[in-house]
Amino acid sequence: MCLQADDMSTNCPPSRRAPVRPFQGGGRSAWRVLIAAALLLSAPARADPRAGAALARQGATGAPACMACHGARGEGQAAAGFPRLAGQPQAYLLKQLEDFASGQRKSPQMEPIARALGTRQRRDAAEYYASLPAWSAEAAPAAPPSPAGLGARLATRGNWDKGLPACFACHGRDGTGITPHFPALSGQPSAYTRAQLKAWQAGTRGNDPQGLMKSVADRMTDAEVDAVSLYLENPASGGRRP
Numbered sequence: 001m002c003l004q005a006d007d008m009s010t011n012c013p014p015s016r017r018a019p020v021r022p023f024q025g026g027g028r029s030a031w032r033v034l035i036a037a038a039l040l041l042s043a044p045a046r047a048d049p050r051a052g053a054a055l056a057r058q059g060a061t062g063a064p065a066c067m068a069c070h071g072a073r074g075e076g077q078a079a080a081g082f083p084r085l086a087g088q089p090q091a092y093l094l095k096q097l098e099d100f101a102s103g104q105r106k107s108p109q110m111e112p113i114a115r116a117l118g119t120r121q122r123r124d125a126a127e128y129y130a131s132l133p134a135w136s137a138e139a140a141p142a143a144p145p146s147p148a149g150l151g152a153r154l155a156t157r158g159n160w161d162k163g164l165p166a167c168f169a170c171h172g173r174d175g176t177g178i179t180p181h182f183p184a185l186s187g188q189p190s191a192y193t194r195a196q197l198k199a200w201q202a203g204t205r206g207n208d209p210q211g212l213m214k215s216v217a218d219r220m221t222d223a224e225v226d227a228v229s230l231y232l233e234n235p236a237s238g239g240r241r242p
């Protein structure tokens with residue numbers, strides 16, 4: 001948004017920018033040097049998705065290949081409950097890797113792996129997985145219908161009697177996530193979703209901003225956790241809308 005006439009941001013069309021006279025009579029070159037310096041200081045080194053792809057395939061010292069657990073295309077492993085990473089928001093993935101590395105998020109598998117990666121590698125891996133195709137209802141494989149009623153209702157409407165908002169209110173239409181901070185839930189192995197909800201209830205996952213997910217999970221019964229986890233694995237299957 002162009003807030004004011006002297007806003008220098010690129011959001012402001014040049015016609016609305018005030019004429020720039022940083023140094024009266026001081027010439028334009030001084031101004032250019034200042035801008036160049038500011039850009040150099042502020043621009044983080046760009047993440048490299050190709051380096052991320054190599055990490056996924058080959059791993060790094062102390063970190064086995066990501067695809068061994070997260071699948072060749074980042075699709076996760078339903079049977080083992082390993083999460084899908086493909087198409088998740090880059091900032092969300094990076095935050096999780098930073099949280100595993102600092103021990104803020106616990107996981108016997110992921111903590112040592114995230115620690116073995118450098119800051120740069122964590123960024124490359126997040127960039128790579130974010131660039132892979134996200135789950136979509138159209139592309140979802142045919143699956144046995146998920147239980148219609150309860151899971152679908154919680155995901156799309158919540159349960160206002162007990163102050164439980166719809167999952168999709170925060171996680172996006174069809175649960176496909178909202179960048180940068182709300183991950184996709186649709187297409188996640190149900191064992192993974194169930195384990196995360198239980199971890200919030202038990203207090204063993206506590207890295208969510210402002211405790212948003214803790215307050216959601218704490219309001220859920222075991223039956224609700226099971227139903228919504230099953231539904232989210234493939235909302236494109238039966239019982240899509242209650």
Ligand code: HEC
Nearest residue numbers: 063064065066068069082083093096097107109110113125
């Ligand atoms: C030995 C198996 C294994 C390997 C190898 C592995 N992961 Fe994981 N990863 C897991 C498990 C298990 C979880 C879920 C942890 C939990 O229960 O909270 C996970 C979770 C994650 C998450 C969080 C996902 C989410 O939705 O919150 C990210 C990001 C991640 N892994 C990235 C990577 C990257 C990048 C690599 C390769 C450098 C990698 N993983 C290698 C097992 C593995």
Ligand code: HEC
Nearest residue numbers: 154165166167170181183193196207208209212213216228
């Ligand atoms: C008020 C907003 C909000 C609502 C409503 C909400 N969530 Fe979340 N959820 C979040 C945020 C924020 C995160 C990311 C936490 C983090 O950064 O670690 C998250 C993360 C998750 C995760 C972890 C995903 C992963 O890949 O590890 C699961 C599972 C989840 N939510 C399930 C649900 C379910 C099921 C519901 C509905 C019953 C729901 N959420 C409703 C805000 C919300």
